[in-house]
Amino acid sequence: MINATIVRITLRGLLGRRRFLLLLPLPALVVGLAVLAEALGADSTDWGFPILVGLGISVVLPVIALVVGASVLGSEIDDGTLVHILTKPLPRHEIVLSKLLVAAAVSTVTVGAGMAITGLVAGSPRLALGLLAATAVGVLAYSALFLALSLLTRRPVLIGLFYVLAWESMIGNVVAGTRVLSIQQYVLTIAERIGGTTLFEGTVSLPVSLIMAAVITVVATGLAIDRLRSFSLAGETS
Amino acid sequence: MSELALSAVSRWYGNVVAVNNVSMTLGPGVTGLLGPNGAGKTTLLHMMAGFLAPSRGTVTLDGEPVWRQPAIYRKLGLVSEREAVHSFLTGYEFVLANAQLHRLPDPAAAARRAIELVDMTEPQHRRIGTYSKGMRQRIRVAAALVHDPAVLLLDEPFNGMDPRQRLHMMQVLHQLGEQGRTVLFSSHILEEVAQLSGTVQVIVAGRLAASGDYRTIRRLMTHRPHVFTIHSSDDRRLAVALLAKEPVVGVELDPAGGLTVRTSDYGTFTRALPAIAIAEGIRITRLLPTDESLESVFSYLVAS
Numbered sequence: 001m002i003n004a005t006i007v008r009i010t011l012r013g014l015l016g017r018r019r020f021l022l023l024l025p026l027p028a029l030v031v032g033l034a035v036l037a038e039a040l041g042a043d044s045t046d047w048g049f050p051i052l053v054g055l056g057i058s059v060v061l062p063v064i065a066l067v068v069g070a071s072v073l074g075s076e077i078d079d080g081t082l083v084h085i086l087t088k089p090l091p092r093h094e095i096v097l098s099k100l101l102v103a104a105a106v107s108t109v110t111v112g113a114g115m116a117i118t119g120l121v122a123g124s125p126r127l128a129l130g131l132l133a134a135t136a137v138g139v140l141a142y143s144a145l146f147l148a149l150s151l152l153t154r155r156p157v158l159i160g161l162f163y164v165l166a167w168e169s170m171i172g173n174v175v176a177g178t179r180v181l182s183i184q185q186y187v188l189t190i191a192e193r194i195g196g197t198t199l200f201e202g203t204v205s206l207p208v209s210l211i212m213a214a215v216i217t218v219v220a221t222g223l224a225i226d227r228l229r230s231f232s233l234a235g236e237t238s
Numbered sequence: 239m240s241e242l243a244l245s246a247v248s249r250w251y252g253n254v255v256a257v258n259n260v261s262m263t264l265g266p267g268v269t270g271l272l273g274p275n276g277a278g279k280t281t282l283l284h285m286m287a288g289f290l291a292p293s294r295g296t297v298t299l300d301g302e303p304v305w306r307q308p309a310i311y312r313k314l315g316l317v318s319e320r321e322a323v324h325s326f327l328t329g330y331e332f333v334l335a336n337a338q339l340h341r342l343p344d345p346a347a348a349a350r351r352a353i354e355l356v357d358m359t360e361p362q363h364r365r366i367g368t369y370s371k372g373m374r375q376r377i378r379v380a381a382a383l384v385h386d387p388a389v390l391l392l393d394e395p396f397n398g399m400d401p402r403q404r405l406h407m408m409q410v411l412h413q414l415g416e417q418g419r420t421v422l423f424s425s426h427i428l429e430e431v432a433q434l435s436g437t438v439q440v441i442v443a444g445r446l447a448a449s450g451d452y453r454t455i456r457r458l459m460t461h462r463p464h465v466f467t468i469h470s471s472d473d474r475r476l477a478v479a480l481l482a483k484e485p486v487v488g489v490e491l492d493p494a495g496g497l498t499v500r501t502s503d504y505g506t507f508t509r510a511l512p513a514i515a516i517a518e519g520i521r522i523t524r525l526l527p528t529d530e531s532l533e534s535v536f537s538y539l540v541a542s
Contacts, residue, residue, distance in 0.1 A: 005338040009324060016326050080322030084381060087287070088339040089312045229306050233289040233318065 006085060006098040010072050014106060017075070023067055026060045027114025034121045044122040048199035052122065052131070056115055057187050061135060062164040065107045065142035070157050072099040073224075074150030083233070092228045096147070096221060103143040108136045122199065130195020138187035141213040144220040145183070151227040179203050186213045240300050240313055240388035240420050241265050242286055247295035249281050256281040258444040259295070264389075264422055268415035270431035270452070271424040273441035279424040280319060282441065283393050286422070287316040299389065312340075315382035319393035321374050325367035329358055329377045332366055336381040352380040357406060371398035376407065383414075390414060392423040396430055408434050463487070464504045469496040469524035476520050483510055496524070 014020055030051060037047035073096075076082035085095060112135040119128030145163075149156040168184040179185045186209035189202025202209065242264040249257040257278045273279050284290040285297050288304035288311075297304050304310045323332060333352055337345035353362050356376040366374060375395060382390060395411070396404050411434060415421045425431050431438055431452065438455050440448040448455055470476045477489045477497050485507045488500035501507035515522050 003339070005335050009327070009335055012326055013324060080318070080320040081324050083289075083316070083318050083320075083322070084324075084336060085339065086289070086308075087311050087314075087316050087382070088336075089309050090339060092308065230291070231289070232291070233284045 001094060001097055002101055003090065003094050003098045006095060007102055009085075010099055010102045011106070013075065014068065014072060014102065017071070019067065019071070023064050024110060026064060027056075027111055030056045030060055030114045031117045031121070034118045038121055044199065048122050048197075052115075052118060053188065053200045056111075056118060056131075057134075057138075057191070058169055058184055059164075060114070061107075061111050061138055061187065062142055062168070062184065063161075064111050065103075065139050066146050066157060066160040066164065068107045069103045069143035069146030070150045070160060072103045072150075073147055073228075074156050077150065082231075086228075086231060093225045096225045096228055100140075100144055100147055100221060100224075103147060104136075104140045107139040107143060111135050111139060119195065123197065124195075127191075127195040127197050127199075130191045130193070130197065133194050134187045134189075134191035137190055137210070137213050138183055141183045141186070141216045141220075144217040144224070148220040148224040148227070151224050151231075176203070180208060180212065183213065183216065185209070239266055239418055242389055242420060242422070243298050243301075244282075244286070245296050245298070247282075247285060247292045247297060249278075249285060249290065249293045255444050257285070257292075260441070260444075260446045261295075262439055262446060262449060264420050266415070266418045266420050267437065268411055268421045268423070268435040269437045269439060270435035271422055271439050271441060272428065272431045273424075273426060273447075275426050277426075277441045278444040279426075279441055280393055281444075283316075283391055283422075283424055287314065287391050289316075311387075312385070313388040315385070315387040315390045317375075317378050317382045317390075317392040317395055319397070321371065321378065321398075323366045323374060323378060326365065328363050328365050329353065329369070329373075329380075330362040332377060333362075333380045333384055337384045340385040342385060348384050348386075349380075352384040353377075355383060356380045356410060372400060372403035375399060376403070379407070379410070387419070389420040390422070392421070394425060395423050396425065396427070404430075464501050464507065465528045466499045466501070466507075467492075467496055467524070467526040467528055468499060468522060470515070471521040471523070472518075473497050475518060476515070476522075479514050479518050479520075480511075483507075483514065485510065498528070 033051050033055070034047065037051065073082065112132045115131040115135050116128040119131040146156060146160045149160055153159055167178065168182045172178050172182045172185065185202060185204045188200060189204050189206055189209040192200060192202045193206050244260055244262050247257060247260050248255065260282065271279050271282065281290065285292050286304065288307060291305045299310050299314060302310065327335065330349060330353065334345055334349040337348045342348045353359055356379050358373065358376050358380060361369065361373060366377060369377065375398065379395065395407060399407060411421050411423065435452055437450065438452045439446060440455065468476065473491060473496060477491055480486045480499055481489050485501045485503040486499060487502050490498040492498060
């Protein structure tokens with residue numbers, strides 16, 4: 001199911017890329033702001049929502065998942081190195097699942113660490129645990145979605161940003177019905193329930209959140225596998 | 239021993255036809271896929287390698303279709319034209335990773351063998367980012383060969399190589415062909431194909447224009463009618479002398495100086511010209527083939 005060689009090469013490619021290293025300070029920013037707010041004597045009921053939800057869950061989590069998810073396969077499509085992996089007798093699901101594993105693991109570690117520390121600063125180990133679990137689920141769904149996008153379009157980051165900023169953050173706040181199709185809402189619900197917090201509130205029920213996150217992950221991954229099976233190289237006359 | 243067969247293969251992009259009803263069978267030995275840029279060579283190669291679905295027709299490897307069948311890569315290797323490699327890996331790491339992806343029983347030994355074959359043993363532990371174009375090309379060939387495939391497809395493998403590297407790569411491909419492998423390489427340079435391959439497939443504007451033994455095709459090429467522009471110390475006297483020779487079918491004096499010569503045989507004429515000049519004591523200051531473009535050569539091939 002998972003190919004160690006692909007995982008290794010993808011990790012090296014990802015961690016050696018400047019675009020990725022530039023993202024690392026983002027979770028640190030969330031932690032820094034929380035620590036600063038506490039140091040200045042602000043109460044977590046005041047800063048908890050804007051920093052944890054407004055910055056962490058709505059921006060940092062999806063943006064990192066987007067850049068990482070879209071580049072684990074997307075950057076190899078762009079520079080043509082994917083051909084070396086595709087000219088192997090490997091089942092295509094093995095390639096996609098290995099890439100997805102790397103994307104989800106890297107994003108979960110970078111985002112999850114920041115979120116968990118912020119959760120500790122805000123109140124309790126339980127909140128930290130809730131945020132970590134919610135991050136893991138959210139990252140997995142986002143990664144699968146953006147990885148599939150990188151196979152469906154040449155501009156995965158642009159379309160992914162549109163989904164995150166326009167659909168989830170703007171339309172989702174205005175049109176309540178769209179929230180059931182928003183990974184951000186699943187993250188909020190899971191973090192709230194497991195974290196037992198009153199700092200923020202999820203609007204989608206926990207079972208719906210878990211089921212929808214799983215559905216998005218499975219459908220997007222299946223789509224990615226099928227697209228990779230039919231992966232075409234453009235000819236000189238195209 | 240493997241056989242790659244194309245049966246009435248066409249491929250179009252929108253209403254642009256890139257490959258038009260091509261049928262060919264490639265067996266053991268080296269075959270050159272020759273054609274001008276934009277003729278559809280890459281499109282054809284991508285279809286052979288399972289990276290493009292034919293719009294019509296079938297591509298099969300030993301009877302099995304290649305499209306959406308990753309299992310074919312057990313016996314097929316591809317060196318694409320785009321020289322993309324993971325530049326953060328060393329040459330050895332790159333070939334080794336390819337061997338591991340193939341799940342070879344002894345990837346390290348396979349990688350060393352393939353690297354040796356392309357003569358990259360010495361720089362193998364340097365990062366690929368530091369390689370020259372020719373070295374990158376050779377390490378990519380090593381990666382494509384690491385699983386010892388029966389069929390090897392190479393898209394413009396000599397691009398960017400210096401003459402020595404070119405010669406060495408030709409030896410490698412020749413050796414692979416001798417071993418009974420099916421080797422196909424594309425090129426837009428006649429000499430490369432002539433030096434290397436016994437069989438030539440000429441593709442022009444998406445169609446298979448000629449196919450067969452390279453000597454036959456080369457004869458067609460060297461015996462084709464040709465036009466030269468010549469400047470000399472005495473154009474008029476040279477014109478008279480040239481007209482007396484067999485392969486010259488027409489001479490025209492240019493009022494502005496120089497003469498245009500039409501010949502029915504490129505080879506005989508170019509060999510005869512210096513002798514005529516010496517015998518007549520005429521100094522030739524300029525000799526220009528006026529229709530040397532590949533397209534004219536190819537269109538002649540198509541017509542014959």
